[in-house]
Amino acid sequence: MKQPLIVLTGPTAVGKTKASIRLAKEIGGEIISADSMQVYKHMDIGSAKISPEEMEGVPHYLIDVLEPEEEFHVVRFQQMAKEAMKQIYANGHIPILVGGTGFYIQAVLYDIDFTENKGEPEYRKELEEYARAYGPRLLHDRLRTVDAKAADEIHANNVKRVIRALEYHHLTGKCISAHNERERARKSPYEFRYFVLNDSRSRLYERINNRVDQMMEEGLLQEVKALKMRGCTRNMVSMQGLGYKELFAYLEGEITLEMAVYQIKRDTRHFAKRQITWFKREKQVLWIEKNQLNYDEEAIVNAMKAQISFA
């Protein structure tokens, strides 16, 4: 019999955290954060991290476990999440994956295989330089010679993905297009429910704008300053987070503070939009529309509970 897994996601600022606590308490769940920024310590305000008090005793995994200097990526997330799930099952509870990083959710939900290679930084660097020197088109042409299908699927300007496809071929001798096709056909090994909490676009954008103002009031700038002081640099994965990269640009004199705040709001709205696009594409998704439930917390949790028969 498949093991149960609940996913609670949705665009940023929709109210996932709050709903997740109620749901966890109702069904005896423990929470695994599927968030690429909340894993990091010292990044509380900007990542809208849940506080220990807000957890209300519900166990949380993958929050505050890495230093900002450390790298974090899907593969690492997948490993850590699987470990956490093992623990939760052992506790006799149901794991609830809560967070807005769709790619991460997909990785554990379908148990995507990432194990084929370990990566080779030198080769990657070489490709990056090649793209810089000769332009993205020629790099893309190189991909075409080894994996035409991948070249068709990836736009030449998307240098990052082109490099990954080349790297994959370099390391395994196989085509990433074939690998992707295989992985895409996977069935989830879990008995899962995939909830996407959503709200009307205008309402969501308003919440985002307000939340950014609130973060600034709570001292986001100080948080970023402290990270800079301790030696964090802009190229770190952690410093690519919304709110962090813009404030770094301000602290380095590139833009005004006003501009930074404007950009954080705008980029966060763009992010929310991309998240929604992602969830629309996912199969077997259960949409929970807040406006149809009159924004009633209890109704929202009940709507989810009604879908969970194994709880």
Added chain:
RNA sequence: GGCGCCAUAGCCAAGUGGUAAGGCAAAGGUCUGCAACACCUCUAUCACCAGUUCAAAUCUGGUUGGCGCCU
């Protein structure tokens, strides 16, 4: 009241006789080891009316609205 300047998409903005650049915002989308990343697609007949001309956002007259100066 008089004189001058201006009026191009939600915003900024090019174009001064040959059939509407670009940027931002909005919208839609891609994504399988950096994903809060990276990338793609896409939006107008030029304030209004009348004229000149084969042809007008571009020239002329008027109307409306805005800005500045003068009395």
